[in-house]
Amino acid sequence: MNNIRQISVFVENKQGRLSAIIRILKDNGINIRAISIADTKDFGILRLIVSDPDLACQKLREQKCTVTITEVVAIEIQDELGMLSSVMDILAEDKVNVEYMYAFLSKSDNKASIILRVDDNAKASEAFKKAGVIQLTENNICEL
Amino acid sequence: MxxxxxxxxxxxxxxxxxxxxxxxxxxxxxxxxxxxxxxxxxxxxxxxxxxxxxxxxxxxxxxxxxxxxxxxxxxxxxxxxxxxxxxxxxxxxxxxxxxxxxxxxxxxxxxxxxxxxxxxxxxxxxxxxxxxxxxxxxxxxxxxxxxxxxxxxxxxxxxxxxxxxxxxxxxxxxxxxxxxxxxxxxxxxxxxxxxxxxxxxxxxxxxxxxxxxxxxxxxxxxxxxxxxxxxxxxxxxxxxxxxxxxxxxxxxxxxxxxxxxxxxxxxxxxxxxxxxxxxxxxxxxxxxxxxxxxxxxxxxxxxxxxxxxxxxxxxxxxxxxxxxxxxxDDMLIIRGVNVFPSQIESVLLSLGNTAPYYKLIVDRVNNTDMLEIQVELSQEMFSDTIKSLEEEEKRIKNAIDSTLGISAKITLVEPKSIERVEGKAVRVIDKRKLH
Missing domain, CATH: 3.40.50.12780 (ANL, N-terminal domain)
Incomplete structure (x- = not known):
């Protein structure tokens, strides 16, 4: 399995809440690889790919945060026009639904990484394999 | 006359x-x-x-x-x-x-x-x-x-x-x-x-x-x-x-x-x-x-x-x-319906995965009583998608509505964010200025 673990944290819409959560990670030497926030009027969900998901989860829960771990799919593509479009086509063709996604650029070699939360990880993984799309493992992410 | x-x-x-x-x-x-x-x-x-x-x-x-x-x-x-x-x-x-x-x-x-x-x-x-x-x-x-x-x-x-x-x-x-x-x-x-x-x-x-x-x-x-x-x-x-x-x-x-x-x-x-x-x-x-x-x-x-x-x-x-x-005493009258905090508590508890920590905020907006129920999110209720949290809110709202006959706004809050007190908890904040 190529799935990687994402941690999600419930964040109340209150001043200083986000900074307090991020500080917990910093204080425990946990590095953030990718981050995204989904927000509503009253609360948000902070989604993170970190260097050590188990430790992050444990430390956040110790500080009374609501945390959950979800398996997501991560892929790496060339940072070129049309690349994301073809990736989305692959998923659409195999009827994989995307709940949400976020992307970040690699520090070198003109690459982009995409984190995908889909309704069926195995199906997405299979589709990417068939199409020759590079999938990242947790180790890959940590080394980035 | x-x-x-x-x-x-x-x-x-x-x-x-x-x-x-x-x-x-x-x-x-x-x-x-x-x-x-x-x-x-x-x-x-x-x-x-x-x-x-x-x-x-x-x-x-x-x-x-x-x-x-x-x-x-x-x-x-x-x-x-x-x-x-x-x-x-x-x-x-x-x-x-x-x-x-x-x-x-x-x-x-x-x-x-x-x-x-x-x-x-x-x-x-x-x-x-x-x-x-x-x-x-x-x-x-x-x-x-x-x-x-x-x-x-x-x-x-x-x-x-x-x-x-x-x-x-x-x-x-x-x-x-x-x-x-x-x-x-x-x-x-x-x-x-x-x-x-x-x-x-x-x-x-x-x-x-x-x-x-x-x-x-x-x-x-x-x-x-x-x-x-x-x-x-x-x-x-x-x-x-x-x-x-x-x-x-x-x-x-x-x-x-x-x-x-x-x-x-x-x-x-x-x-x-x-x-x-x-x-x-x-x-x-x-x-x-x-x-x-x-x-x-x-x-x-x-x-x-x-x-x-x-x-x-x-x-x-x-x-x-x-x-x-x-x-x-602590009874609330919301749009003519008598509501006790304990009734709301029992509805929350009957849902299984909600914590019995809540706060009721009553206000009168445009002359209509509005009830907001802040409910602490439990680990079991939480998932990574907004959709599922909104479904949780709706589930609580429907349960309150069908059991007590009042419509309330449900707000999920972080666990342990509602203060714990020994003895009588202050569960109600009534902002209606009636007196």
């Missing part, structure tokens, strides 16, 4: 009233002592015999009755007549899932109708008027109580009950209703809906409304009177005592006359139980002296109010009660 339904009672002299009350009280006390074991035990424990209660001045000797007594004796433990004499039951929303039940004999129904007829007459109603009853009828006393009073007056009664506001407005207009009864907040909601429907107040013929079952302000009165083009009269009652009609407003609109030939009223210090002099603010206590099936003795209402015998311009001599200033 002020009209009265029963001038003899409504305008009696103080000495006449006291003599009548004393006679009825002594009879009632003797009857409950003989027929209701709970009262007999209480009186024996307090060393009071029925013959010790000769006049209203002896009332203080009797033990109080409280809401818990009604729950402890649920359903019929405080009834003072055999069930074959009981022709009607009503119930009021329970606090911990257990409702209270009250009963009426045929004579009680007549007493009740008489009380409501006085209220309607004080509001100017006659047999030529049409009465639109939009209080609920199902077990709640509001609907049938005023229904009975209006029939006694000879009004044309339209038993609409609650719900479907557009239909209510069409009936108001088409049937030519001249009187209405409902909660004051619902009256305003009707006014707003009329505006949305493009129906002006000139198209309806309302002369007055009798509004009660929830606390309301002078500002709200003015707004109702202006928007519906009718007089807005306050009416007071409790299921335990009889229902609506325990007290009612007259043309002076400055407090409610208590039907004291049926219900003796006292104010007491809620902490010590000591009887307070007229004019002091205290907890309102009623003693039923004409009821047969369910005559409560010195029932503590938890309502805070002030009594006065100052001369009233309407000519009635019945003692007046200033609008209750609030409740001394």
């Amino acid at each position: 002020e009209r009265y339904w029963n001038k003899e009672m409504e305008c009696a002299t103080l000495s006449e009233m006291k003599a009548l009350q004393s006679f009825r009280l002594s009879q009632t006390v003797r009857r409950v002592y003989e027929n209701v074991p709970v009262y007999r035990e209480r009186m024996d424990a307090a060393g009071v015999k029925p013959e010790d209660i000769k006049s209203v001045d002896d009332l203080y000797k009797l033990p109080f009755t409280v809401k818990q007594d009604l729950r402890d004796t649920y359903p019929y433990g405080l009834f003072a007549v055999p069930m074959d004499k009981v022709v009607r039951l009503h119930a009021s929303s329970g606090t911990t899932g257990k409702q209270i039940v009250v009963g009426y004999t045929e004579k009680d129904l007549d007493t009740w109708a008489e009380c409501c007829a006085r209220a309607l007459t004080a509001a100017g109603a006659t047999k030529n008027d049409f009465m639109h009853v939009s209080y609920g009828y199902g077990l709640f006393t509001g609907g049938l109580g005023l229904h009975g009073g209006a029939e006694k007056v000879g009004m044309t009664v339209i038993p609409v009950s609650t719900g479907n506001t557009a239909r209510q407005i069409n009936i108001l207009r088409d049937f030519g209703s001249t009187y209405i009864c409902c909660t004051p907040s619902y009256a305003l909601f009707i006014a707003e809906t009329m505006e949305e429907m493009g129906i002006s107040k000139d198209e309806i013929k309302l002369k007055a409304g009798l509004f009660g079952a929830e606390p309301w302000t002078e500002e709200m009165r003015q707004e109702i009177e202006e928007k519906l083009g009718c007089k807005a009269m306050d009416i007071y009652g409790l299921t335990e005592i009889i229902g609506p009609g325990v007290a009612f407003e007259c043309s002076e609109q400055s407090g409610m006359h208590i039907n004291e030939d049926n219900f003796i009223v006292e104010t007491i210090d809620p902490d010590t139980g000591e009887v307070l002099p007229e004019g002091s603010q205290g907890e309102i206590v009623f003693t039923c002296i004409t009821k047969e099936a369910f005559p409560l003795i010195r029932y503590r209402t938890r309502d805070i109010g002030i009594l006065t015998r100052e001369k009233c311009s309407c000519g009635r001599t019945l003692i007046k009660m200033k609008k209750p200033a609030g409740r001394s």
Whole structure:
């Protein structure tokens, strides 16, 4: 399995809440690889790919945060026009639904990484394999 | 010209009233002592015999009755007549899932109708008027109580009950209703809906409304009177005592006359139980002296109010009660529905994955009571998608709505963010400025 673990944290819409959560990670030497926030009027969900998901989860829960771990799919593509479009086509063709996604650029070699939360990880993984799309493992992410 | 339904009672002299009350009280006390074991035990424990209660001045000797007594004796433990004499039951929303039940004999129904007829007459109603009853009828006393009073007056009664506001407005207009009864907040909601429907107040013929079952302000009165083009009269009652009609407003609109030939009223210090002099603010206590099936003795209402015998311009001599200033316990009245925090707690707990930590925030927005329930998110409820959290909120909202009949806004908050306290938690923040 190529799935990687994402941690999600419930964040109340209150001043200083986000900074307090991020500080917990910093204080425990946990590095953030990718981050995204989904927000509503009253609360948000902070989604993170970190260097050590188990430790992050444990430390956040110790500080009374609501945390959950979800398996997501991560892929790496060339940072070129049309690349994301073809990736989305692959998923659409195999009827994989995307709940949400976020992307970040690699520090070198003109690459982009995409984190995908889909309704069926195995199906997405299979589709990417068939199409020759590079999938990242947790180790890959940590080394980035 | 002020009209009265029963001038003899409504305008009696103080000495006449006291003599009548004393006679009825002594009879009632003797009857409950003989027929209701709970009262007999209480009186024996307090060393009071029925013959010790000769006049209203002896009332203080009797033990109080409280809401818990009604729950402890649920359903019929405080009834003072055999069930074959009981022709009607009503119930009021329970606090911990257990409702209270009250009963009426045929004579009680007549007493009740008489009380409501006085209220309607004080509001100017006659047999030529049409009465639109939009209080609920199902077990709640509001609907049938005023229904009975209006029939006694000879009004044309339209038993609409609650719900479907557009239909209510069409009936108001088409049937030519001249009187209405409902909660004051619902009256305003009707006014707003009329505006949305493009129906002006000139198209309806309302002369007055009798509004009660929830606390309301002078500002709200003015707004109702202006928007519906009718007089807005306050009416007071409790299921335990009889229902609506325990007290009612007259043309002076400055407090409610208590039907004291049926219900003796006292104010007491809620902490010590000591009887307070007229004019002091205290907890309102009623003693039923004409009821047969369910005559409560010195029932503590938890309502805070002030009594006065100052001369009233309407000519009635019945003692007046200033609008209750609030409740001394934690019950919330939201859009006319009684809600206890414990009821909300039990709904949350019944859902399985919610924590029993919550906070209730009550506010009045555009004259409508709004209830927000902050619920602590549990680990089990949380997932990484917004969609699933919104589904959780909806699930709680639906459960509250179907169990308690109130619509609430659910806000999920972080675990442990609601303060924990030893003893009595402050679970309610009431932002309504009613007093």
